[in-house]
Amino acid sequence: MTGPAGGDATSEPNRERTGRGLSRRRAMTLAGAGVAGVAGVAGGAGALLAGGNEASATGSAAGSVPFLGEHQAGITTPAQDRLHFVAFDVVTKDRDRLVAMLQEWTAAAARMTAGKDAGVIGAVGGMPEAPPDDTGEALGLPPSQLTLTVGFGPTLFRDAQGRDRFGIAARRPAALADLPHFAGDALRPELSGGDLCVQACANDPQVAVHAIRNLARIGMGVVSVRWSQLGFGRTSSTSRDQATPRNLFGFKDGTANLKAEDAGLLRDQLWVQPDDGPEWMTGGSYLVTRKIRMLIETWDRSPLAEQEMIVGRTKGSGAPLGLRDEFDEPDFAAKGDDGEPLIADTAHVRLAHPDANNGARLLRRGYNFVDGSDGLGRLDAGLFFIAYQRDPRRQFVPIQTRLARNDAMNEYLRHVSSGLFACPPGVRDAADWWGRGLFG
DSSP, rough: OOOOOEEEEOOGGGSSSTTTSSBHHHHHHHTTTTHHEEEETTOOOOHHHHTTTTTTOSSSTTTTOOOOSSSOOSSSSSOOOOOEEEEEEEEEOOHHHHHHHHHHHHHHHHHHHTOOOSSSSSSSSSTTTSSSSSOOOOOOOOOOOOOOEEEEEEHHHTTTTTOOOTSSSSOGGGOOOOOOTTTTTOOOOGGSOOOOEEEEEEHHHHHHHHHHHHHHHBBBBEEEEEEEEEEEESOOOOOOOSOOOOOTTSOOOOOOOOOTOHHHHHHTSSSOOOOOOOGGGGOOEEEEEEEEEEHHHHHHTHHHHHHHHHHTOOOTTTTBTOOOOOOOOOTTTOOOTSSSSSSSOOOOHHHSGGGGGGOOOEEOEOOOOOOOOSSSSEEEEEEEEEEEEEEETTTHHHHHHHHHHHHHGGGGGEEEEEEEEEEEEOOOSSSTTTTTTHHH
16 A cells, blocks of 8 residues: 655656646745745634634534644544544655645645635636646535644654664654564554654544645655545544543443543643653654454454453443443452452453553544455454554553453454654644754
8 A cells, every 4th residue: 555656856847836837835935935824814823823722623513623732733632523544655855845845734734724725726726727736625615623633753763774864863752662563463564654644633524535635645756645544433532521432342432531621641641741852842742553453243242241341341331340430430459249350350441541550541532444344254344543642652552562461352353553653742833834843
């Protein structure tokens, strides 16, 4: 699924052109120099910044989420219903071209999250003889709470051959250490890794796909798609205003997830702090993705009591075994009539609980997926796991190590894809852009 490795040609005939016969960068300059122009079109930087970019969308599921702010939107933003996630390989060796693309991506992202076309000319405003600078499939659709979140993978700093292509190897954070191999991993290299990633979340799948499609279009010749994933039906709540959703095993998922309202926990567990590493990551977060195929046909033939024992919660209410309410704190000391723990030592809830992991927590915002069938009469379905955290070495890695070794649920799971990305802080103002702290 790796895309073709485009070239580095920079001659005028090879540049993508807008409908006015100008290079895109020239058109952006005329429109107001990148994000500055976007902010003007969207009502000014002050309007975009109002309330911070992690606030709830305005009004309804069709509203917009502010793009500018201290943190990137799409992390603690109340989880939307749909996902299009993509990992890119950088195919240029030209640092300036990569920086220019990131600036153009930022301008396009600010426009699209405000419900506007990706470019200043738009899908239908240009000359008929030239390609438009928006693909057009979102015309007439509302913003649908679209958020776009960018991250940088380990191979952006040094590629597989150890080359420092862009002079940034010394700026790689220690927390962006390669993930170890976990017991039971069946990872497919072509579905893992990536130099860059973009997470598009929205309440309309066409809005999310439109955003990714336009970023890929803008990046042609600089990046190519390595792998991507569509998701539906969020599997975690990131706000106390959201009900806990269910995963494809039928169980409530993410009951104990970090929430946007947990300011103290977010500071300690989610956001990179000033003394954690390089300054360019302060206010950012680290993203781990895992595509986890669920063997749902096997699970569906398992008795209800066995399913509940594996999870450690009742299937109906979501309460920990032995308790009544979903949000009751699990009692891991409680025993049944047979003298055995009500929540088994191999139960998922016990192994993933912060008490079993030195207090480590994750902010999860994963999605269900169904990617057709596997050719053997079974659905290719499962969970696209997404987790943000302050330091994967102290959070995801020890939690997943414990789960991979002991979780009874592993009999029904296959981890086939993995990704790790450093997500910088938010775009602060109209002069800022994705990656400015890293490349500036």
